[in-house]
Amino acid sequence: MLSKTIRIPGTTANCGPGFDAVGMACTIYNYLTIEETGNHEIHVEVEGEGIGQIPDSEGNIAVQAALSVFDRVHYDHTGFVMKMKNAVPLARGLGSSAAAIVGGLVAANCFTGEQLSTAELLDMATAIEGHPDNVAPALLGGVTVSFMDDEMHAKSLRFVPPTPLAMVVAVPDFSLATSAARQVLPKHVAYQDAVFNVSRVALLIGSLCSGDYRYLSSGLEDKLHQPYRKPLIKGIDSVFVAAQQAGAIGTAISGSGPCIIAFTTKNAQKIGKAMVLAFQSQDIGARYYVLELDTQGAQEVL
Template sequence: MIRVQVPATTANMGPGFDCVGMALKLYNFVEMEAIEQGVVIDVEGDGADKIPRDKSNIVYLAAERVFKIVDRKPAGLRIKLTNNIPLARGLGSSAAATVGGLIAANMLVGSPLSEKELLNEATAIEGHPDNVAPALLGGIVVSAKEDDDIKTVKIQPPAGMKCVVAIPDFQLSTKAAREVLPQNVSMEDAVFNLSRTAILVAALMRGDFDLLSIGLDDRLHQPYRANLIPGMKKVFAAARLAGAKGVALSGAGPTLIGFCDENIGLIAKVMKDTFAANGVRCRVVELEPNPVGATALEKISL
């Protein structure tokens, strides 16, 4: 029996569209074992009623990819998923499933694939590395795709960083959130995001919270996605007034995340209240950055 713990992730972090992400201390668990025949998939926790229990399941598809690469496949497979990461909320639930499936399957057949190979496979499945890289590696990860190879730089989260995470009570698919984005952007907006991403990375590496207010600004995706999330701009403003060092859309949304080192309770309250004032029910949780990525908790030979 293989048991893998995979963290939630927040991608983009403002201007770092498709190339910056951070692991969070919220986890999904993937259990996998070989059986004599068939495929048995059990799901517990968040979204359990929406996740398929057949061969279309993301974890199963990731496992099948490993088995095909190494040309070794169990006669049957049992998978159990325990989900704490909200489904389709911008916290990397699909990335966690992909990474968990790849790691568990790789371990089941003797771990022939390296971490780098697993990252490349995860990116090929997801289409971009911003969520899968921190889910696999932990911490804050800056990624770049070069042909079929993913280059990464891992940054340890600044000491004292806290994340106030406002999770609206509705789902937003990545596909829908991408459809509202323009195919072309102005040179001015491109330069704006380049400068903010550079500031963001420097601020994170130096632990300079004051620079985050500038480094989290974005013009490539958040302004367009704001129309999909009622009250988003007002929540941003309220969180900053309450003391957040910066606020960003988490991944494709609809979750919003405030980065702070103090005033956590007040920031959480105003984010929830401002969403409510705009007709959106949400729950707010405090999460810490996670320096550790996906972890194998158990490997039991039966």
């Protein structure tokens, strides 16, 4: 029976001021396998993160993504089992839904002879997710700057910083749905806040492209979404301070949270421990990962 397995990186999006536009692929991975069964049924098996929470039927978002590929290329499947082995925490701001969507799309595309281009897969992933900031780095790897063109097609500029940068991610023991994090955002923002973010996201991309991180801390500042989401993440200010005192270059909410990400070129373990202790001081359990930039994106595992 035909079988295809895909490795998909987790992602951090927004990266401070780059709301719904900037994303980075991280070296934490989910594995997704589509295996033909011939019984004309669809079944999902989950291992690791999300076990007991992720739907095990056609309602699974990865299954829906795979079926959209089958429909687009006119492939009449004869039943399959989808096996998901997940390391990306669920609903924490590390792109778990994007990984599922991209995994389903890429696995189904490989399964059917790679008839769809990367650009088509990015468009399809964005349509399912609603925005490209997580799905683009999950698909492409590296740092991505994404936008919708005049015809509402997703486009993404991908690059890899010339100077290595570690990402220390503190993962608190509670989840935060993206929908809930979006509900607290204002419908309008002050002109000066928009100008502030334009300057900061330019500084962020300039710092990353050049590998000159002297201004990265300022480049991670934001006034469009983080101030409104901070009340949803207990202890966030103390975690930011702890990370910076331990040597972090800068900090941000990862995606819509509640994970907090610190960027650094040294002392990553010290920073991670300090962030966990800061959460614990607020009676919140937490763990941390030290991650690097994934440069491959979603890849078939042979």
